[in-house]
Amino acid sequence: MTTSSPLIIDIAGTTLTRADKQRLKHPLVGGLILFARNWESRAQLTQLCADIKKVRRDLLICVDHEGGRVQRFKTDGFTPVPPMRALGELWLRDPLQATNAATACGYVLGAELRACGVDLSFTPVLDLDWGDSGVIGDRAFAQDARVVTLLAKSLMHGLLQSGMANCGKHFPGHGFVKADSHTEIPVDKRSLKAILKDDAAPYQWLSTTLTSVMPAHVIYPKVDSRPAGFSAKWLGDILRSRLAYTGAVFSDDLSMAGARLVDGQEVSYAQAAVVALNAGCDMVLLCNQSVDGGQAVDALINGLSEALLKGQWVPDERSDERRLALLPATPAPVWDALMVSAPYMHALDLLP
Numbered sequence: 001m002t003t004s005s006p007l008i009i010d011i012a013g014t015t016l017t018r019a020d021k022q023r024l025k026h027p028l029v030g031g032l033i034l035f036a037r038n039w040e041s042r043a044q045l046t047q048l049c050a051d052i053k054k055v056r057r058d059l060l061i062c063v064d065h066e067g068g069r070v071q072r073f074k075t076d077g078f079t080p081v082p083p084m085r086a087l088g089e090l091w092l093r094d095p096l097q098a099t100n101a102a103t104a105c106g107y108v109l110g111a112e113l114r115a116c117g118v119d120l121s122f123t124p125v126l127d128l129d130w131g132d133s134g135v136i137g138d139r140a141f142a143q144d145a146r147v148v149t150l151l152a153k154s155l156m157h158g159l160l161q162s163g164m165a166n167c168g169k170h171f172p173g174h175g176f177v178k179a180d181s182h183t184e185i186p187v188d189k190r191s192l193k194a195i196l197k198d199d200a201a202p203y204q205w206l207s208t209t210l211t212s213v214m215p216a217h218v219i220y221p222k223v224d225s226r227p228a229g230f231s232a233k234w235l236g237d238i239l240r241s242r243l244a245y246t247g248a249v250f251s252d253d254l255s256m257a258g259a260r261l262v263d264g265q266e267v268s269y270a271q272a273a274v275v276a277l278n279a280g281c282d283m284v285l286l287c288n289q290s291v292d293g294g295q296a297v298d299a300l301i302n303g304l305s306e307a308l309l310k311g312q313w314v315p316d317e318r319s320d321e322r323r324l325a326l327l328p329a330t331p332a333p334v335w336d337a338l339m340v341s342a343p344y345m346h347a348l349d350l351l352p
Contacts, residue, residue, distance in 0.1 A: 004315035005030030005323065006277055007304065008062060008250070008285045009297050014040050016051050019294060024055045026301055028308075030323050031060030033287055034118065035072055042076045042116055042335065049117025060326055065113060065121040067105060068138055073116075077335070079348065081109050084125060086352045087151050088142035099154040104350035106158020111344060114162055115335040120326055121159075122167040122214060122250070124152040126202040127175035136175045145201040152202060153209055158347070163330040168206060170216035170252065171228060171239060173199025177218055185227070186218045192238075195220065204243045212248040212326060213239065215281075217256050226279075230262055230272070235280030248322035251276040251284040255296075269296060270303020274313045282319035 007029045011020045014037075023029060032052065039045055049061055063072050068083025087105065091098035106124075113121055126148055127133070129140035141151045156166045172195050177186035188195070196204075203213065215229035228234040229251045239245050254272045262275050273284045289296035307313045338344050 003317045004028075004282075004319045005058075006281070006283045006315075006319060007273070007301065008033055008060070008283050009300075010035065010287055010290050011038060012290045012294070014038055014044055015048060016055070020290075021055050023294070023297060023301065024052065024059060028301055028304055029059070030283060030320070031062055031119075033285060034061065034063045035288070037291075039073050042078075045073065045116045045118075046335075053117070058324060058327070060323060061117065061119045063113065063118050063121055064123075065109060065118075066123040066125060066139060067109065070139060073113075077339075078112055079108050079351070081105055082352050083138040084141045084151070084155075085129065085138035087155075088129070088140070088147060090352050091142065091147055091151065095150075098352075099150060101350050101352050102151045102154035103158040103161070104347035106155035107161045107343065107347045108158070108351065110159040110162030110164035111333055111338055112335075114164055114328060114332045115338050117332065119328055120165055120167065120212075122169060123159075124155050124166065124168060125170075126152055126168045126206075127170060127173055128199050130176050132178045133175050134178070140175055145198055145205075149202040149205045153206060156206075156209055161343070163328045163332070165211040165326040165328075166209075167212040167214055167250065168203060168210045169214035170218070171200065171203055171213050172196075172216070172220070172234065174216040174218055175199065186216075188218055188220045189222065190220070192220075192223045195223070196238075196242075200238075200243070203239065203245060207244045207246075210245065210247055212250055212322075213245060214250045214252055215239075217252050226262060226275075229281060230275045230279050232279045240280065248282045248319075248326060249280060251281045253285050253287040254300075255287055255289055268303060269300040270307065273300060273304050274307045277313050282316070282322050 008031045067081030087102050125139045127136045127140045129143045141148045159166050177188050217227045224231040224233045254269050276284050
């Protein structure tokens with residue numbers, strides 16, 4: 001019997017179907033990720049999250065909710081959080097005010113999501129803004145790794161105040177390459193020394209603060225021929241051993257172009273999941289594959305089940321411990337009480 005539930009899947013609509021419930025009950029499924037299509041209103045989102053927890057209390061409900069252009073819920077009371085670049089720009093004028101504003105952003109973002117039943121937002125972005133990456137762009141705090149680290153740590157402090165864990169992404173850095181890993185396979189030809197000195201530095205400086213990390217679907221050929229999320233060298237030798245990171249590791253979306261080629265060959269979602277898990281990921285995401293009936297989601301679940309039976313993947317008990325550690329340990333705030341609470345109103349005033 002598996003001791004790990006590594007799959008993070010999605011659902012097509014704003015309510016759970018019978019098929020959704022069946023998939024979420026599967027022991028290999030450990031959570032799901034929400035998108036804007038799963039949103040109609042706060043009441044609907046809150047009910048959806050409650051229904052998910054009725055299926056299994058341990059399911060981790062995740063969302064990409066960073067602020068700026070990556071914020072899935074923006075209406076019906078949700079505060080539009082500024083892009084992280086706004087905090088970096090504030091830093092140039094007043095560094096200490098910027099760190100306080102970053103904490104306020106983290107608290108507002110985390111508290112509003114938690115009041116609706118969401119457990120985890122995949123934030124903050126730790127990529128450096130080298131000026132060439134359109135997919136990262138204003139999602140990054142700054143180009144200076146030290147500024148990124150301090151602002152991210154401040155934002156994570158706000159998340160912690162709201163009772164939410166965090167996820168630093170995209171290890172060891174997606175900001176240097178122009179290509180978008182959603183549609184291409186970016187290649188970063190810099191040396192390991194250069195990457196560790198700049199882009200990966202926040203991961204070492206935040207090794208005691210990060211509760212989860214998401215690697216990049218980027219190939220760094222001077223280190224490994226595989227993208228970081230499929231590389232035991234990046235995840236085991238560098239992230240775990242060299243940078244002393246002990247938290248959870250999520251793969252990025254396995255449906256992205258950057259995840260479909262492994263060692264030069266196109267692979268299935270299940271094969272990609274096995275490679276990512278064997279490389280050191282604790283959980284793997286498959287996004288936007290439920291909208292046409294979910295055949296790809298079922299194929300992933302069945303394929304990983306088969307790989308488990310054949311011994312092609314051996315679950316790590318620590319992986320599920322790391323997943324469960326990301327679930328909030330404190331009761332979620334009630335929305336109406338949150339809106340009039342002094343810490344929340346103060347945090348709103350501090351947003352840039």
